[in-house]
Amino acid sequence: MNTEQILAEIREANLSYLMLAQSLIRADRDQALFRLGVSEETANLIGALTPAQMMKVASGNTLLCRMRCDDDLVWSLLTSHGKSAANDVSRLHASILLAGRHQEAA
Template structure:
């Protein structure tokens, strides 16, 4: 993928993420804090940003959103990659993954 196209894709992803985050925060801040994994200070900043600020921040050549979990246990539970015996209880696996994810601290401001 050419560098310019990659930069455009990153900008579009960033803008979509910021717009979604802002909508979530303005709609239900407590739920947004949990779902986004951001600190309250960062949520307040995003909620207060103007459309011009969102576009300016989104135009950085770095992805603003990142995979929240680098734990293989969480990813195995999310993707249901486990033994056939455990596959029968996928609801418990999803619940276990949710509990593990909820226990993670939000990103520092």
């Protein structure tokens, strides 16, 4: 992939993320804050963006969303390949860890 293709992919990912985020925020604000891992202020800004503003913000060369799973424990829990029940427990544990981090950030 060349640089121009990468930048086009970033712009597309940004626009998709902003559209999804705005839709979630408008449908269920509390759930959106948790799922997106954003603050009230950020949710207010995203929720108020016009389509033209979304296009402008999305057209930058920096990816707007980021990986929330930034430690080995969470990745290990999310990628475990055990039995179905054990896998469900691992995913639940990962969700609890991420929820705790969301509360810390808020």
